Amino acid sequence: xxxxxxxxxxxxxxxxxxxxxxxxxxxxxxxxxxxxxxxxxxxxxxxxxxxxxxxxxxxxxxxxxxxxxxxxxxxxxxxxxxxxxxxxxxxxxxxxxxxxxxxxxxxxxxxxxxxxxxxxxxxxxxxxxxxxxxxxxxxxxxxxxxxxxxxxxxxxxxxxxxxxxxxxxxxxxxxxxxxxxxxxxxxxxxxxxxxxxxxxxxxxxxxxxxxxxxxxxxxxxxxxxxxxxxxxxxxxxxxxxxxxxxxxxxxxxxxxxxxxxxxxxxxxxxxxxxxxxxxxxxxxxxxxxxxxxxxxxxxxxxxxxxxxxxxxxxxxxxxxxxxxxxxxxxxxxxxxxxxxxxxxxxxxxxxxxxxxxxxxxxxxxxxxxxxxxxxxxxxxxxxxxxxxxxxxxxxxxxxxxxxxxxxxxxxxxxxxxxxxxxxxxxxxxxxxxxxxxxxxxxxxxxxxxxxxxxxxxxxxxxxxxxxxxxxxxxxxxxxxxxxxxxxxxxxxxxxxxxxxxxxxxxxxxxxxxxxxxxxxxxxxxxxxxxxxxxxxxxxxxxxxxxxxxxxxxxxxxxxxxxxxxxxxxxxxxxxxxxxxxxxxxxxxxxxxxxxxxxxxxxxxxxxxxxxxxxxxxxxxxxxxxxxxxxxxxxxxxxxxxxxxxxxxxxxxxxxxxxxxxxxxxxxxxxxxxxxxxxxxxxxxxxxxxxxxxxxxxxxxxxx
DNA sequence: GGTATAATCTAT
DNA sequence: ATAGATTATACC
Numbered sequence: 062x063x064x065x066x067x068x069x070x071x072x073x074x075x076x077x078x079x080x081x082x083x084x085x086x087x088x089x090x091x092x093x094x095x096x097x098x099x100x101x102x103x104x105x106x107x108x109x110x111x112x113x114x115x116x117x118x119x120x121x122x123x124x125x126x127x128x129x130x131x132x133x134x135x136x137x138x139x140x141x142x143x144x145x146x147x148x149x150x151x152x153x154x155x156x157x158x159x160x161x162x163x164x165x166x167x168x169x170x171x172x173x174x175x176x177x178x179x180x181x182x183x184x185x186x187x188x189x190x191x192x193x194x195x196x197x198x199x200x201x202x203x204x205x206x207x208x209x210x211x212x213x214x215x216x217x218x219x220x221x222x223x224x225x226x227x228x229x230x231x232x233x234x235x236x237x238x239x240x241x242x243x244x245x246x247x248x249x250x251x252x253x254x255x256x257x258x259x260x261x262x263x264x265x266x267x268x269x270x271x272x273x274x275x276x277x278x279x280x281x282x283x284x285x286x287x288x289x290x291x292x293x294x295x296x297x298x299x300x301x302x303x304x305x306x307x308x309x310x311x312x313x314x315x316x317x318x319x320x321x322x323x324x325x326x327x328x329x330x331x332x333x334x335x336x337x338x339x340x341x342x343x344x345x346x347x348x349x350x351x352x353x354x355x356x357x358x359x360x361x362x363x364x365x366x367x368x369x370x371x372x373x374x375x376x377x378x379x380x381x382x383x384x385x386x387x388x389x390x391x392x393x394x395x396x397x398x399x400x401x402x403x404x405x406x407x408x409x410x411x412x413x414x415x416x417x418x419x420x421x422x423x424x425x426x427x428x429x430x431x432x433x434x435x436x437x438x439x440x441x442x443x444x445x446x447x448x449x450x451x452x453x454x455x456x457x458x459x460x461x462x463x464x465x466x467x468x469x470x471x472x473x474x475x476x477x478x479x480x481x482x483x484x485x486x487x488x489x490x491x492x493x494x495x496x497x498x499x500x501x502x503x504x505x506x507x508x509x510x511x512x513x514x515x516x517x518x519x520x521x522x523x524x525x526x527x528x529x530x531x532x533x534x535x536x537x538x539x540x541x542x543x544x545x546x547x548x549x550x551x552x553x554x555x556x557x558x559x560x561x562x563x564x565x566x567x568x569x570x571x572x573x574x575x576x577x578x579x580x581x582x583x584x585x586x587x588x589x590x591x592x593x594x595x596x597x598x599x600x601x602x603x604x605x606x607x608x609x610x611x612x613x614x615x616x617x618x619x620x621x622x623x624x625x626x627x628x629x630x631x632x633x634x635x636x637x638x639x640x641x642x643x644x645x646x647x648x649x650x651x652x653x654x655x656x657x658x659x660x661x662x663x664x665x666x667x668x669x670x671x672x673x674x675x676x677x678x679x680x681x682x683x684x685x686x687x688x689x690x691x692x693x694x695x696x697x698x699x700x701x702x703x704x705x706x707x708x709x710x711x712x713x714x715x716x717x718x719x720x721x722x723x724x725x726x727x728x729x730x731x732x733x734x735x736x737x738x739x740x741x742x743x744x745x746x747x748x749x750x751x752x753x754x755x756x757x758x759x760x761x762x763x764x
Numbered sequence: 765g766g767t768a769t770a771a772t773c774t775a776t
Numbered sequence: 777a778t779a780g781a782t783t784a785t786a787c788c
Contacts, residue, residue, distance in 0.1 A: 289781050292773035296784075305785090332772060344784065347771035351786065364771025380770065388780065390772060403786065404770080423771075
């Protein structure tokens with residue numbers, strides 16, 4: 062570790078010790094980490110010219126001394142060996158470093174090397190400073206630097222005190238422990254890739270993180286559950302038309318409201334909303350399935366500490382083994398062994414048959430870098446390749462499942478534009494201690510069709526034994542078409558860089574430790590007037606000052622520490638500026654007849670694209686006054702309902718009664734919405750329709 | 765139709 | 777952190 066007084070130059074080339082910008086000749090570059098240092102501010106300077114050529118900065122020389130050798134030499138030594146190998150070109154050196162850090166074989170990396178440098182629009186700007194390759198699963202430090210997740214983890218894993226590989230600033234412990242993917246950068250790289258001539262991944266698709274738009278019915282609460290709010294909410298309407306035991310991806314034909322299907326990356330506020338879109342039906346449980354049919358879906362929410370998430374594959378723990386007496390929904394403590402029955406057996410059926418299993422990840426999973434920053438996200442289908450039982454961390458036997466991704470759409474964290482290719486199974490050391498191992502013997506029902514080059518049903522999709530959630534087939538308003546064809550690639554790319562506060566392309570972008578991006582001015586403006594410390598008064602006495610909590614506008618994380626010295630993500634800023642300049646040039650060339658007001662061209666393009674997306678943007682904002690009002694209306698409608706109905710019945714309401722309550726509610730909610738605008742009218746229609754169809758069902762049920 | 769079980773959610 | 781409310785549903 063460097064002494065406090067030993068600091069390199071920052072991203073602007075300003076020495077962090079003397080705060081001066083040294084001239085070219087006064088800068089010494091570390092041969093290991095390639096960080097620039099101001100010679101005059103170094104405690105120990107190299108004595109000879111030869112020393113300067115092979116100079117190690119205080120961090121790297123310290124590091125290598127302090128680090129125990131890891132499998133025949135530490136990371137730093139290995140990087141150093143590569144750097145000092147004169148027989149290698151820069152490109153070869155970069156490749157070696159990449160291999161060293163990713164642990165991948167040369168053959169595996171070859172294709173990625175080729176793909177890495179081809180992003181004409183982004184240039185080299187989104188390359189990882191450690192491996193020099195295009196960012197893979199990008200994470201951004203609070204000091205404004207971007208790395209591949211794996212490079213970041215390897216780098217910080219080598220250090221006792223975590224510092225940024227570029228600027229040496231301290232990395233907060235939470236960020237080092239729980240780095241989260243910066244999805245803005247993921248999407249930007251993906252968008253840029255679609256414009257590459259070499260890109261051959263089928264029709265260009267843009268995957269938006271849609272925030273449960275078109276929500277005619279919210280979840281609601283009964284009178285008795287009111288005080289607990291959403292904790293005991295009843296489910297709202299199911300928007301898709303699949304039956305609850307439907308296996309596999311939910312395609313557009315099951316989505317009459319949007320005609321899109323449930324798309325990879327879609328994120329909902331909570332488990333109830335996730336349920337309403339059919340991705341994962343149980344609103345508490347982690348596994349959806351039936352022991353004689355198969356499992357439809359699982360949720361990764363951090364409920365079982367034995368889970369292990371590697372993104373494209375993960376180890377999952379079965380359910381149960383816990384004492385839930387006293388009306389607990391969960392209990393972290395295991396108190397008996399898990400067995401392959403019920404949900405656990407359902408997953409084993411899916412393993413044997415090779416069915417696709419939908420996977421959602423919840424922000425409640427804190428240990429996984431692949432979890433969303435907030436809410437519940439659909440990540441596509443996986444297959445259970447093997448399952449077994451073994452003793453878990455708490456000593457009791459748990460069911461274990463190896464999930465491997467097999468979706469036609471890319472995962473939310475990857476910059477690939479294509480979905481999964483069949484991949485070899487990872488090696489699982491714990492299989493050595495496993496019992497009751499199940500491996501699939503027959504050919505999987507869901508598999509990769511080499512001819513079509515996609516994952517598909519190789520055996521017929523198992524038929525449902527349940528009624529489908531009957532929606533409002535074909536009678537709803539038309540939803541916007543996939544707009545992937547509209548606007549230039551650069552426009553779309555710029556749109557990916559919108560600040561969620563001002564909705565414009567980011568100016569001086571900041572990336573928070575929770576991986577959200579804002580204009581510097583917008584984020585600071587959001588906390589204007591708030592001091593970092595607040596005084597607590599108690600009965601006239603002034604108590605110790607307390608840290609003021611400042612929540613990220615995009616999630617609930619406290620970013621007060623970050624706000625004390627937020628650093629602009631310069632790589633991000635450079636990409637944005639380059640794009641804006643390129644667009645400015647292009648439009649001024651195109652309109653040479655016009656006068657020289659081309660300064661506004663990029664702004665204009667931006668406002669056009671925001672207009673185009675306005676509707677979606679409005680719904681993706683979680684906290685619009687409309688939605689709050691809507692929730693309130695639902696509550697009011699419900700209160701009215703319970704009055705006129707006297708439905709405050711004894712505890713064991715039958716299911717049918719619940720259903721009729723819900724239907725009445727949706728009707729009442731619709732009435733309440735009638736005073737609203739055109740948008741509300743569409744909702745009214747939906748409510749009525751659902752109601753009239755349901756009434757029929759009610760009659761049948763009552764028979 | 766009853767009962768046990770679920771990787772939630774919110775208030776304290 | 778932790779208690780506990782009263783939902784949806786699998787399975788008997």
